[in-house]
Amino acid sequence: MSDKVLYQKKGAVAYITLNRPEVKNAIDLDVHHRLREIWTDFRDDPELRVAILTGTGDSFCAGADLRTHVPEWDGVGPSLGRDKLLDGFAGGLTRGLHRIYKPVIAACNGWVLGGGLELAMACDIRIASERAQFGSFELRRGMHPADGGIVRLVNTCGVGIALEMELTGEPINAQRALAANMISKVVAHDELMAAADDLVSRILRNDRRAVESAKETIFEVVGRTLDEQLKVECLYGYALCGGNPELVKRSREFLEKSDRGRAGVNATPL
Template sequence: MTDKVLYEKNGEIATITLNRPERKNAIDLEVHHRLREIWTDFRDDPALRVAILTGSGDAFCAGADLKTHVPEWDRAGPSLARDKLPDGFAGGITRGVHRIYKPIIAACNGWVLGGGLELAMACDIRIASERAQFGSFELRRGMHPADGGIVRLVNTCGVGIALEMELTGEPIDAMRAFHANMVSKVVPHDRLMATARDYAKKILRNDRRAVESAKETIFEVVGRTLDEQLKVECLYGYALCGGNPVIPERSRQFFDKSDKGRAGAHATAL
C-alpha cells in the first residue's frame, strides 16, 4: 500500500489526502490505482457517508504526473481513447466510478492544475483556501482535458470561463473562482479543513437516503430538456417521499422545532 495517498476514516467522514508534496501531488500510475481502491472502498463502506479530499504541502493536485503518463499514452496509439473511456483520471472519479452518490468535498489548499482541476470539479462541493490557484494548462503541452475538465467547467461555471481558462492556459485565483461559481467558499488557509468538516457535518445532519437521492437526481437532470428534468425530479423525489421510513420522525422534529442545525428564534446546535 502506497503512502502517496493517505486514507483516514473518522466516524462517517473519510479524509483522503494526496501526499506527494515534492511533486505538487501530481498523480502517477501508482496513485491512480490506489485512488481506484479508495473510491471503491468509500462507495461500498456502509459506515461512511461523506469524503473530504485535499492535498499535502502547497498544492491540491498539479494533475497527471507526465513522467509516468506520457510514455503510457505514447505507446497506446489511436486506441488510447477507447481504452481510457471506462477508466478516468484519479482512480476513475472523473469518469468510470463517478456515480458515487455519497457527497465528496474538495478542500483546495493550493495549486489546482490540469487534471487536478478535473479532479476538483468531479467533487460535489469545493472549498478554497485564499492561497488556491486554479488553472487548465493542458493546451500548453499540446493536449486538452479529456477527463471531464471542459464538460464540468461548462456545466458549473459556463461557457465564458471555460473558454477563457482553456484557451489562455492562465490560472485564476480563489476569489475569481468563487465569483465564477467554481468554489462555494474562500476561507483563510488555516481554516480550510475546519470549514470542510463543518460542511460535512451539515450534510450529515440530513437523512442519508435523501442526500444520496438528491445527488443522483442532479446527475440525472444535467443536459436534459426542461420537461425531462421535471419528470426525473418528480419520479425520484416522490419515490423517496413514499418510501423513506424516517420521514414521520424527522417531520415531528421539525414540528417540535428540535431538528439539528435550526436557525432563527428556535435555533439548535448542529
C-alpha cells in the same frame, strides 16, 4: 506507495489526502490505482457518508505525473480514447466511478492544475484556501482535458470561463474562481480543513437517503429538456417520500421544533 495517498476514516467521514508534495501531488500510475481502491472502499463502506479530499504542501493536485503517463500514451494512437472510457483520472472519480452518490468535498489548499482541476470539478462541493490557484495548462503540453475538465467547466461555470481558461492556459485565483461559481467558499488558509469539517457537519445532519437521492437526481437532470428534468425530479423525489421511513420521524421533529440545526429563535446545535 501507500504513503502517496493517506486514507483515514473518522466516524462517517473519509479523509483522503494526496501526499506527494515534492511533485505538487501529481498523480502517477501508483496513485491512480490506489485512488481507485479508495473510491471503491468509500462507496461500499456502509459506515461512511461523506469524503473530504485535499493535498499536502502548497498544492491540492498538479494533475497527471507526466513521467509515468506520457510513456503510457506515447504511440498508442486514437484508440487510446476508447480504451480509457471506463478508466477516468484519479482512480475513476472523473469518469467510471463518478456515480458515487455519497458527497465528496474538495478542500483546495493550493495549486489546482490540469488533471487536478478535473479532479476538483468531479467533487460535489469545492471550498478553497485564499492561496488556491486554478488552471488548465494541458494545452501548453500539446493536449487538452479528456477526463471531464471541459465538460464540468462548461456545466458549472459556463462557456466564457471555460474558453478563457482552456485557450489561454492561465490560472485564476480563488476570488475569481468564487465569482465564476467554480468554488463555493474562500477561507483563510489555516481555516480550510475546519471549514470543510463544518460543511460536512451540515451534510450529516440531513437524512442519508435524501442526500444521496438528491445527488443522483441532480446528476440525472443534467443535459435533459425541461419536461424530462421535471419528470425525473418528480419520480425520484416522490419515490423518496413514499419509501423513506425517516420522513415521518423527521417531520415530527420539525413540527415539535426539536430537529438538529434548527435556525432562528429555537436554534439547536448540529
